[in-house]
Amino acid sequence: MARYPKPAAGSWTEHYPQLGTGPLSYEDSISPEWYQHEREAIFKRAWLQVGRLEQIPRTGRYFTKDIAAANTSIVVVRDGDDVRAFHNVCRHRGNKLVWQDFPNEDTSGTVRQFTCKYHGWRYGLDGACVFAQQEGEFFNLDKADYGLVPVHCEVFAGFIFVNFSEQPAQSLREFLGPMLLGVEDYPFGQMTDRYAFRVECRSNWKVFSDAFMEFYHAPVVHVGQHPSQLRAAITQMGYEAPHYQVEGPHGLVTTAGSLHRVWDMPKENVKPADLATRSGLFGPWDKSDLGELPPGINPGKIDPWGLSSFQFFPNFAILIWEAGWYNTHQFWPTSHNTLVFEGNVYSLPAESASERVGREMAAVSFKEYSLQDANTLEATQLGLESGVIDQFPLNDQEVLVRNFHKATADWVHEYQREPAGVRA
Amino acid sequence: MALLPSDFADFEQFAARWSLATERERWAERMSSSIDDMQAFYDAIIPEVGEAIAYCDKFPLDDMPEDAVNLLRLIYSFVMVSFAVELWRQQSPPDTLGTQFERISEPLP
Ligand code: FES
Ligand SMILES: [Fe+2]
Numbered sequence: 371m372a373r374y375p376k377p378a379a380g381s382w383t384e385h386y387p388q389l390g391t392g393p394l395s396y397e398d399s400i401s402p403e404w405y406q407h408e409r410e411a412i413f414k415r416a417w418l419q420v421g422r423l424e425q426i427p428r429t430g431r432y433f434t435k436d437i438a439a440a441n442t443s444i445v446v447v448r449d450g451d452d453v454r455a456f457h458n459v460c461r462h463r464g465n466k467l468v469w470q471d472f473p474n475e476d477t478s479g480t481v482r483q484f485t486c487k488y489h490g491w492r493y494g495l496d497g498a499c500v501f502a503q504q505e506g507e508f509f510n511l512d513k514a515d516y517g518l519v520p521v522h523c524e525v526f527a528g529f530i531f532v533n534f535s536e537q538p539a540q541s542l543r544e545f546l547g548p549m550l551l552g553v554e555d556y557p558f559g560q561m562t563d564r565y566a567f568r569v570e571c572r573s574n575w576k577v578f579s580d581a582f583m584e585f586y587h588a589p590v591v592h593v594g595q596h597p598s599q600l601r602a603a604i605t606q607m608g609y610e611a612p613h614y615q616v617e618g619p620h621g622l623v624t625t626a627g628s629l630h631r632v633w634d635m636p637k638e639n640v641k642p643a644d645l646a647t648r649s650g651l652f653g654p655w656d657k658s659d660l661g662e663l664p665p666g667i668n669p670g671k672i673d674p675w676g677l678s679s680f681q682f683f684p685n686f687a688i689l690i691w692e693a694g695w696y697n698t699h700q701f702w703p704t705s706h707n708t709l710v711f712e713g714n715v716y717s718l719p720a721e722s723a724s725e726r727v728g729r730e731m732a733a734v735s736f737k738e739y740s741l742q743d744a745n746t747l748e749a750t751q752l753g754l755e756s757g758v759i760d761q762f763p764l765n766d767q768e769v770l771v772r773n774f775h776k777a778t779a780d781w782v783h784e785y786q787r788e789p790a791g792v793r794a
Numbered sequence: 795m796a797l798l799p800s801d802f803a804d805f806e807q808f809a810a811r812w813s814l815a816t817e818r819e820r821w822a823e824r825m826s827s828s829i830d831d832m833q834a835f836y837d838a839i840i841p842e843v844g845e846a847i848a849y850c851d852k853f854p855l856d857d858m859p860e861d862a863v864n865l866l867r868l869i870y871s872f873v874m875v876s877f878a879v880e881l882w883r884q885q886s887p888p889d890t891l892g893t894q895f896e897r898i899s900e901p902l903p
Contacts, residue, residue, distance in 0.1 A: 723850030
């Protein structure tokens with residue numbers, strides 16, 4: 371018996387008839403050839419989130435970002451109100467332009483100009499080549515022809531996105547669409563206390579993302595995060611979301627607040643350290659005052675509302691929590707069966723030690739459950755790669771997983787038909 | 795030289811080991827500590843953790859005396875070991891030894 375009403379079609383999945391209800395093949399997650407198609411059709415065509423404005427608050431601040439799926443590194447730099455992105459490659463003889471100590475690691479800093487470590491060519495923040503060492507030795511060299519190669523770059527709600535197409539088929543806002551645009555007025559820019567995490571995992575990027583699109587696994591994989599006397603009941607109850615939404619390749623799942631309100635629970639059902647720090651798995655208990663939230667945060671109008679997880683195709687997610695904080699997930703493939711997983715936990719700057727302690731508890735909880743996910747997903751990859759099974763049933767709580775795999779396939783197929791214009 | 799404020803002299807025995815500045819160090823200490831050691835640390839801290847937090851609250855975060863910073867770091871370590879003690883009864887969550895999840899930046903202190 372469903373705890374929450376389902377759409378008139380009978381299920382969330384059937385509410386989106388394009389999804390079908392049949393089993394899924396996971397061939398898309400074990401095939402090296404398919405991954406090569408995804409690189410071309412998706413990672414070199416879609417808008418990709420690469421960082422936040424707060425990472426580059428002033429002119430000359432920059433960060434580099436290695437994007438293996440697009441086979442490049444970029445440098446993203448602030449110049450006044452503008453944010454620009456360039457391929458991180460020197461125009462002289464191709465040296466990686468910006469790096470420190472380890473050529474294959476990302477870096478960040480402040481510059482007035484970018485200077486190549488090899489022969490000293492220099493580039494302005496607008497990418498123009500402003501200096502070529504021993505310029506007179508070259509043959510009719512016009513520096514104006516040797517600026518850094520730009521990458522399309524747009525900012526939404528303080529999130530910096532890039533697009534590697536020559537001419538993106540859609541602006542960032544068109545690509546995101548109304549559902550994701552609905553988070554725009556959330557005060558992301560004020561939430562500068564950041565706990566950042568990173569791990570390299572042996573799993574396909576979609577297999578990994580899948581686990582962050584459904585909470586069906588949560589009462590099983592993560593049940594140990596709850597006091598032992600509650601575990602059997604939590605697993606038995608299972609998980610249902612009161613609201614799902616699919617919009618093009620993107621997705622949304624909302625969770626009911628009643629699940630999160632640890633502070634309303636009898637004390638014996640709360641971990642002692644959570645009681646001591648007034649924080650835990652669902653974040654600090656004392657709500658940050660963010661003012662009125664934009665209605666787009668909770669488009670299903672779920673009351674009590676707990677969490678909305680917005681899935682930005684292809685590889686980014688923003689999770690906005692009732693208690694006034696948010697976190698992000700990002701899944702960067704490095705091969706058909708490896709990825710870099712990045713997680714960030716953001717809140718308003720703590721004003722006191724007790725607030726900091728609450729955030730520390732939330733950040734440690736985030737790590738504990740992310741470890742459970744990461745290791746499980748390596749196991750999933752191994753199971754899939756055995757090739758023993760080629761059809762997998764998905765339930766209604768996995769509707770976003772279904773949409774995600776369909777969307778990646780649609781992008782690949784559309785690109786194969788019509789390489790120039792892929793749309794969301 | 796005491797590391798902690800005198801009000802918390804009974805925590806002093808844990809300070810050299812557990813007053814650690816970063817999550818990376820606290821995680822490493824948890825991974826290499828026995829459950830008995832962590833239980834002893836946890837049991838000593840938990841009855842007074844509220845007072846310890848309240849003590850740290852007397853100072854602005856960006857201008858805390860060194861002994862209060864050490865106390866705050868000890869509280870962070872309490873949070874770190876609480877998972878091993880309260881939930882897992884081992885250092886890391888079950889079935890997670892094959893992976894890592896490194897905290898690469900955090901607000902300080
Ligand atoms: S490769 Fe950059 S200056 Fe020569
Ligand atoms: Fe999970």
